[in-house]
Amino acid sequence: MSSEDNSGDNTASRPARKTLSLKRTVESGTVRQNFSHGRTKAVVVEKKRRRTVGPGGTEAEPLATAPQPAAAPKPVQPAPQAPAPAPKPAADNRSGVVLRTLTEEEKGARAQALADSRVRDAEERQRAAEEEKRRAEEEERLTKERAEAEARQAEEDAARAKQEAERAKAAPAEQAAPADAEQPAAAPRRPAGGDDDAGKRRPSRPPEKPAPVRRDGERRRGRLTISNALNENERKRSLAAIRRRREKNKSQGPSEPGQKILREVRLPETITIQELANRMAERAVDVIKLLMQQGQMLKINDVIDADTAQLIAEEMGHTVKRVSEADVETGLVTEDDPDGAKQPRAPVVTVMGHVDHGKTSLLDALRQADVVAGEAGGITQHIGAYQVKTEGGQTVSFIDTPGHEAFTAMRARGARVTDIVVLVVAADDGVMPQTIEAINHAKAGEVPLIVAINKMDKPGADPTRVRNELLQHEIVVESLGGDTLEVEVSALKKTNLDKLVEAILLQSEVLDLKANPERPGEGVVVEAQLDKGRGPVATVLVQRGTLRVGDVLVAGSEWGKVRAMINEHGENVTEAGPSMPVEVLGLNATPSAGDNFVVVENEGRAREVSDYRQRQKREKQQVRGGMRSSLADMMTQLKDAERQEVPLLVKGDVQGSVEAIAGALDKLGTDEVSARILLSGVGAITESDVTLAAASNAVVIGFNVRANKQARDLAEREGVEIRYYNIIYDLVDDIKAAMSGLLAPELRETMLGNAEILEVFNISKVGKVAGCRVTDGRVERGAGVRLLRDDVVVHEGKLSTLKRFKDEVQRVEVGQECGMAFENYQDMRAGDVIECYQVETIERSL
Structure with missing residues (x-):
């Protein structure tokens, strides 16, 4: 369209053809940056310009960016020219600017230009990073070489100083001056780049490439220290070098194994795999592998016998020494000491006798104490040990034992550990069962006896009776010509106690205790x-x-x-x-x-x-609770299964009391009923005790102990009975009564009388009624009857009717006639005899 055609149009228009191109968006410049020690660095500073294409083809102001490393700019290829767009018809005359949309070719050209610009930016950034890395590596290399040069210089100075010191020591005093004169000429030459001034020894700029100066056989040293500076010998290998060598050896493969240590393994009758491995100093896994090869799949805590353990130990090269398991006690108790090492010791005296004969009271009088007041019921239920010092300064150890029959084991222990037994016999009671038992214990232990006839202050005391009764048990006292010492004492009045002590000391001198x-x-x-x-x-x-x-x-x-x-x-x-x-x-x-x-x-x-x-x-x-094998044992087991049992749980204050209670309850048992102690122990009653009693329907017995609060609360919830005792008499009596209640009552039959049947009547609505005459005793209504025919019992039951004439009566005496009918029985004949009896139920007791 020509200009003449638009001459009458007032709208401004763009040129018809214009070349489309992209300008440089980055302008770069170089700045020199200074660092310490005279170092410089060239830094590239870039300016980026934001490209915004407006309607008139103008661009926005540039934006300053961070400095970037210097890089050669890449020539920008001119974008291809887009064809001029066709002029738009002047339809809108409201504005003086004509807006034109971009064609597809223009859009593609712009996109291509933007992509090329991004590629160039990435390449420039990569080149700048590589240049920075190269510059850093060069700087590090120079720093390292400078440090090495300084270290070598220091080493040479130190070596020279040491040589000069050695020459000064070796040279004579008169040659000191010429040596000093020749010193400047003999001084070694410093390396290039050095400075005589110590303060200016560090160069302002590093040398270009200092050549390393090394002596023959010298390795590169690390940090300079006083020790390695003054040491001319070769430096030892560092820990890091040793560690690197070890790592290298590991990577190359396992080292040669050390020589195996063979041991002598002590094998008991049974041993666990873990213990066997420990004694051989081997791994338990290796032992298990050997057992698996033999076809045994076992774990580390399993027990193997000595034969298997010996095979394993010998397979691993060890020697075996078979020992018994009981060898652990070998040497535990040594033999008696030689006489030269022994010294005199105090005698151990055990006081024994029947219950309530005054054993503890006599000991209290000797000790000047009051032990009886601390015992429940005034009887001794614990074994006690005391030491008493006599007026002469000598010491006597006393052991007090209970006299109750339940404490037999306690008395037996007292007789075993003692040197002398003091047998206390009451002058008014004489020899009693527990006195005889104490005599037997003393004889079994071969312990000498001293008889103390106590309670001489009582009116009925008769010591002669005691002496005579002791003769029946082969105890002959000195007054009767024997060798058993006797002393008449009174614990209450404290009479003749000194004589008793003298007798004890005399007997101990005879025994020569050491x-x-x-x-x-x-x-x-x-x-x-x-x-x-x-x-x-x-x-x-x-x-x-x-x-x-x-x-x-x-x-x-x-x-x-x-x-x-x-x-x-x-x-x-x-x-x-x-x-x-x-x-x-x-x-x-x-x-x-x-x-x-x-x-x-x-x-x-x-x-x-x-x-x-x-x-x-x-x-x-x-073994005690194992299976029974013989026929007699099986019969006993069946009888035990039918036996009634009273389950008990016994807790006491001391071991001896629990032992005595268990022995006393065991004696109460019979073939029909017995006391079974589920658990016996020492200490307070706990929750676990109550739980066990609840599970087995047992009664908890506490002897001189109590239950704690938690156990009491649990017993109330579970309905468990806890009985407390402090006297063994009461405990035994209560358990005896409970066991007696489990006994089946005894049925006792009492004969009342006999009657002879004279005639049998058949009465309607009643049945057969026997007319009888009482021949012996009496007949009572409700009593048991037997019908005898030719002295053979035909029927046994009860009477349903007993009449005299037409009246019901309770009893019929001898010589009278009456009518009787049986319950559920009608076969009665004349001449039969009716026997009347009564059954009484009698409660049994142990």
Whole structure:
């Protein structure tokens, strides 16, 4: 369209053809940046210009950007020219600017230009990063070389100084001056770049490439220290080098295995796989693998026999020594000491006799104490050990034993651990059953007797009767020409107590009692209990050696470390010598009364002995409760199954009391009823005890102990009965009554009379009625009757009718006639005899 055609149009128009091109959007410049030590760095600063194409083809103002690394600009390829768009018809004359839309070719050209610009920007950024990395590596290399040069210079200076010092020592005093004169000429030359001034030794700019100067055989050193600067010898290998060498050896493969250590393995009768591996110093996995190869799939805690363990040990190259499991006790109790090491010791005296004959009262008079007041019911139910000092300064150890028949085991223990037995016999009662039992215990223990005839202050005292009754049991006192000492005493009036002590000391001199106090302690457990605050407490009597605080001891199947020892006065002591009774704290559990204790060298030995004894105890219990084999045993088991049992759970304050209660209840049993003790122990009644009693419908018995609050609450909820006792008489009587209630009552038959049938009448609506005459005794209504025909019992039942004439009567006496009818029986004949009897139910008791 020509200009002439648009001459009359006032609208401004763009040129018909114009070349489309993209201008540079980045303008760059270089800036020099200074750093320390004279270093510089060239930094490229770029300016980016935001490209915004407006309707008139103008662009926006440039935007300053962060400095970028310098890079050679890439020549920009000119964009292809787009054809001029066709002029738009002048339809809108409202504005002086004509807006033209871009064609598809223009849009593509612009997009291509933008893509090329982004590619160029990415390439420029990559080149700048590579240049920065190269520059950093060069800077690091220069720093490292400069440090190495400085280190070498320091090493050379140190070596030169050391050489000069050695020459100064070796040169004579008169040659010192010429040597000093020749020193400047002989000085080694400094490397290039050095400076004589020490303050200017560091160069302002690093050398271009300093050549490394090394002496023959010298390695590159690390950090400069005084030790390596003054040491001309070769430096040792560093820890890092050693670590790198080890890692290298590991990566190359496993090293040669060391020589295997072969051991002598002690094998008991049975051993676990873990213990076997420990004794061979082998891995348990290797032992299990060998067992798997033999076809045995076992775990690490399984037990194998000695033969299998021997095969495994020999397979691994070890030698085997077979030992018995009981060898753990070998050497535990040593033999008697030589006479030269022994010293005199105090005698141990046991006071024995019948119940209520005054044993404890006599001991109280000797000790000037009041033990009887502390015992329930005035009888001794605990075994006690005390020491008494005489007026002459000598010491006597007394053991007080109960006199009740239930405490037989206690008296037997007292007789075993004692040196002398004082037999207390009441002058008014004479020899009683427990007196005879004490005599038998003393004879069994071969212990000398001293008879103390007590209660001489009573009006009915007759010591002659006591002497004569003792003759029946082969006890001949001195007054009758025998060798048994006798003393007439009164514990209440404290008469002749000094004579009793003199007799004890005289008998001990005859026995010549000695022991070695310089050896580990050994003795016997007299009594044991579980104290709420102190734990297991054992009353022990030291027989040989000395027991000290801190010793490790084994008492029966229990062990422990002595934490404290308390004497009879309640005082803490650090050691206890022979014949001294003490309470020991620190055991892991309550031992049994009568167990021997011995001090061992360490806790490991104590555990080993304790484990062995506990295993022995469990095996005995399993054998005792095993299956019965013989026919007689099977019959006994069937009889036991029909026996009525009273389940009980017994808790006591001391081991001896629990033992006595169990023995007394066992004696109460018969073929029909017995007391079965589910659990017996020492200590307070706990929740677990109540739970066990609830599950088995048992009665909980507490002897001198009580249940805690939780146990009482649980007993109320579960309906468990807890009975408390402090006197063994009452306990035995109550259990005896309960067992008697389980006995089947006895039926006793009492004959009332006989009647002879004279005639049998058949009455309507009633049946047959026998007309009888009472020939003996009487006949009562409701009593049991038997119908005898030719002296053979035909029927046994009860009378339904008893009439005299037409009236119902309660009884018919001898010589009278009456009518009788039987319940559910009509076959009566004349001449039969009716026998009338009465059955009485009598309660049985043990």
